[in-house]
Amino acid sequence: MATNAKTRKAARYAVPVAVAGVAAATVAMVPAFANSGSPDLPKVTAQQLIEKVAASDVQQLSGSAKISTDLGLPTLASGLLGGGGVAGGSANPEDKIAQLANGTHTVRVAADGPDRQKLTFVDGKDEYSLIHNGADVWGYDSKANEVWHEKDTEGAAQGKDQQGKGHKKTADRMGGASPQQLAQDILKAAGPTTDVSVGDTAQVAGRDAYQLVLKPKHGGSTVGSVKIAVDAKNGVPLRVQLLAAEGGKPIVDAGFTKVDFAKPSADTFAFTPPKGAKVTEGSDHAPGGRGKEFKGLESFPGLDALTGGAGLDGGKGGETKVLGEGWSTIARIDTGAGKSLKDIENDKNAPKEAKQFLDSLGGKVSGKFGEGRVFKTRLVNALITDDGKLYVGAVTKDALVKAADANK
Structure with a gap:
């Protein structure tokens, strides 16, 4: 039970870490x-x-x-x-x-x-x-x-x-x-x-x-x-x-x-x-590293639609796995998504915010794993596959696709 709770927590904050977690490191470089x-x-x-x-x-x-x-x-x-x-x-x-x-x-x-x-x-x-x-x-x-x-x-x-x-x-x-x-x-x-x-x-x-x-x-x-x-x-x-x-x-x-x-x-x-x-x-028990920016992202309607209303809890028994080592480390997270990316893309009744969220993820990619979208920054990249897997790390798009192919 404790392990499931831990992996769900990791899944919940995966995308925020990919987008905003580097901020803490930035402050550390003061x-x-x-x-x-x-x-x-x-x-x-x-x-x-x-x-x-x-x-x-x-x-x-x-x-x-x-x-x-x-x-x-x-x-x-x-x-x-x-x-x-x-x-x-x-x-x-x-x-x-x-x-x-x-x-x-x-x-x-x-x-x-x-x-x-x-x-x-x-x-x-x-x-x-x-x-x-x-x-x-x-x-x-x-x-x-x-x-x-x-x-x-x-x-x-x-x-x-x-x-x-x-x-x-x-x-x-x-x-x-x-x-x-x-x-x-x-x-x-x-x-x-x-x-x-x-x-x-x-x-x-x-x-x-x-x-x-x-x-x-x-x-x-x-x-x-x-x-x-x-x-x-x-x-x-x-x-x-x-x-x-x-x-x-x-x-x-x-x-x-x-x-x-x-x-x-x-x-x-x-x-x-x-x-x-x-x-x-401040509270002694307030969760460290979780600011307003995390709550804003996890409640974003597009993300809600992608995960069937479950956010990034990995509420369906999600699991986190670390792939590789050193500079090439990639986290593979099962988000427990309720809908595929295609479902959102083709759903005429989907909220416009959901499609805006999809567009923000960047270009489509495909491989042995199936299809997905890549969220790209100059440092951290994330691949969200059509079946709800998330691969994230300070690695290139090609490295994410290769990892997804090997761990589908």
């Missing part, structure tokens, strides 16, 4: 663009550079950064993710994170150890701030004058010894969003399917940097490479670029434009809700 110049630095090996990142113990910094994301999302998906700036609307951080999956955003960042971080997203004169100060996490939307608050007295009392235990709260996710942690996670996940090398030197935010380059060893991935610019002096990752196999500008280009490694003043992390602001208390 620390944009390299200054001109290739400084002359002593030669290092990839292993030495990895060790330099791992040994870096910098926990105090402040500065400004840019996050530029170009996923090539279809119009429908862009609308569901919420275009425009991060300010305005709910102050819940989950709602803001998804909006970083599109466009360019300016961020001010400050950190003083694992218990104090602050991220401020600036769009014009409006700002959204996410502040972690000890046991308190605050989200403040200046445009809407709304405040979101979460208190973690238990986590604060347990201290560092309890990191990694229990459910992840917003404060934990902010700590994991540091550029140091991001780089370490990427390097840990690299594994045998990745070629790691040292690229050209660079200057980022006026600081000399080495560039660590990670590339998939095998074809089929939409990712061409990941470049991590590492501060030559202290080993702090200063910029992360995610480059597409198909070329063009980076899918994600996130890095410091200005950085200072001095200790930020204590009042940087102080926050009191402004007079008249609406304050919402």
Whole structure:
């Protein structure tokens, strides 16, 4: 029973993850663009550079950064993710994170150890701030004058010894969003399917940097490479670029434009809700990673029609299976669809929203598995087959078709 519940949950969020899940990774890359110049630095090996990142113990910094994301999302998906700036609307951080999956955003960042971080997203004169100060996490939307608050007295009392235990709260996710942690996670996940090398030197935010380059060893991935610019002096990752196999500008280009490694003043992390602001208390048991954008997609009439009114619950005993490894990993999910894509396409009485949803999925494909549609972005692609199977991963359309043929 528990296993079925787990697979149904995975199926329920499969398409949202394909469209919007990358947003969390985008925020994790917070620390944009390299200054001109290739400084002359002593030669290092990839292993030495990895060790330099791992040994870096910098926990105090402040500065400004840019996050530029170009996923090539279809119009429908862009609308569901919420275009425009991060300010305005709910102050819940989950709602803001998804909006970083599109466009360019300016961020001010400050950190003083694992218990104090602050991220401020600036769009014009409006700002959204996410502040972690000890046991308190605050989200403040200046445009809407709304405040979101979460208190973690238990986590604060347990201290560092309890990191990694229990459910992840917003404060934990902010700590994991540091550029140091991001780089370490990427390097840990690299594994045998990745070629790691040292690229050209660079200057980022006026600081000399080495560039660590990670590339998939095998074809089929939409990712061409990941470049991590590492501060030559202290080993702090200063910029992360995610480059597409198909070329063009980076899918994600996130890095410091200005950085200072001095200790930020204590009042940087102080926050009191402004007079008249609406304050919402966060729930300790609220499901992480599920914002308004997920609910908007799962209730979309077209998706409802595709799954016979069941959303993506996989309510008919759906099953999730992981195919491949490393950069070429594909998730195969049985959605338990009540109607085939052809049924929707040929049904004159089907809601117009359903057909709009089908059109947004992109071109038709066929193979030994039958027929289906591909939802395409520059990073994550998804194949929905006519019989209700979903194949999703950071892989090419051809790789999805091949997987569907082999696992029909």
